[in-house]
Amino acid sequence: MTGGAAAAGPRPVLIVSDHTGLTAENAARALLAHFPEQSLAYLQRPFVATVEVARGVAQEVATLASGGERPLVFTTITEPEVMRELEVVPARVFDLLGPGLSLLEEEFGERATRSVGRHHDMHDQTSYLARMDALDFALATDDGLGDRQYGLADVILVGVSRAGKTPTSLFLALQHGVRASNYPLAEDDFERESLPIPLEPYRTKLHGLTIDPRRLHAIRTQRKPNSRYASLEQCEHEVRRAERLFARAGIPVRDTTSASVEEIAAGILTQLRRV
Secondary structure (H helix, E strand, O other), X not given: OOOOOXXXXXXXXXXXXXXXXXXXXXXXXXXXXXXXXXXXXXXXXXXXXXXXXXXXXXXXXXXXXXXXXXXXXXXXXXXXXXXXXXXXOOOEEEEOOHHHHHHHHHHHOOOOOOOOOHHHOOOOHHHHHHHHHHHHHHHHOHHHOOHHHHHHOOEEEEEOOOXXXXXXHHHHHHHHOOOEEXXXXXXXXXXXXXXXXXXXXXHHHEEEEEOOHHXXXXXXXXXXXXXXXXXXXXXXXXXXXXXXXXXXXXXXXXXXXXXXXXXXXHHHHHHHHHO
16 A cells, blocks of 8 residues: 555654754654654664665664565755655655755856755854753743843743643753743732732733643643642633733733644744844
C-alpha cells in the first residue's frame, strides 16, 4: 500500500539530517499536520553525515518498507554523496533543502556552501548569546520569582496556574530571544480590585493568558487528582476572576485552550510589535 487509506499500524516517518534534525522535523510536522487522519510514527535520525551512516539508515528504511506501508523520509542532508544513499531507498523521500538551494544558486549566481548544520551553528554569536541570556532570565523569573527584575523584562505573562505561562516564556526566550517573565495569579490576587502589587509598575509589559475551565480542570487533575486545586468549581472561579482582572486593567489576553505554544508565542510577539 502506498497511500490513501490508513494501514493497521502507523506509517513510519523518518527525519534524517546531517545535524540535529530540528529543521527537518519542523518542516515535516508542518506539512503532515494537513493530514490529521493519517496515523504516523516519527523516527528521528540526526547526525547522518557520512555515507556509512546513511547506508545504515537506508537499510533501516528497507526493513520498515518490507513490513508495511512505504515510509516517508524527510531530509535536510547537504552532502550529495550522502544524499545519494537515501535516493534509492523504497520510500517517498522529501529533500527539503536540495530544490530550494538549487533555485537560490541560480538566483544569486553562486554555489551554496552546503555546510553541515549551517542553520544551527554559532556563526551569529550575538543572536545565540541573546537567546541564552533570555533563557536564563526566564528561568530566574519563572512563576513569580525574581519580581525585582521585572523592569528588565520584555513581557510579563499573567494567568492562573497551569494556563501555559512557563512553556510560553521559555519558548519566547529560546526561539526569539525575548525576556519573558511570568506571574501566577493566586487567591490573594483575586481579592484585590487592582493589579497585584509586583505587577502594578509594569502595566505596558503585561499579557494575560486565559484557558477554558474544563481544559484547566483536565490539566490540573493530571497533576493533583481529587484536589480542590483541580476541581472544576475552583477552575471556573479562578478563570472567571482572572478574566475580570484582565478586563479591568486593560491587559491584552490570549486564549491558550486549544493553541500550541508556537501559536501563543506568535500572538504575543504580534502584540509586542504594536507597542
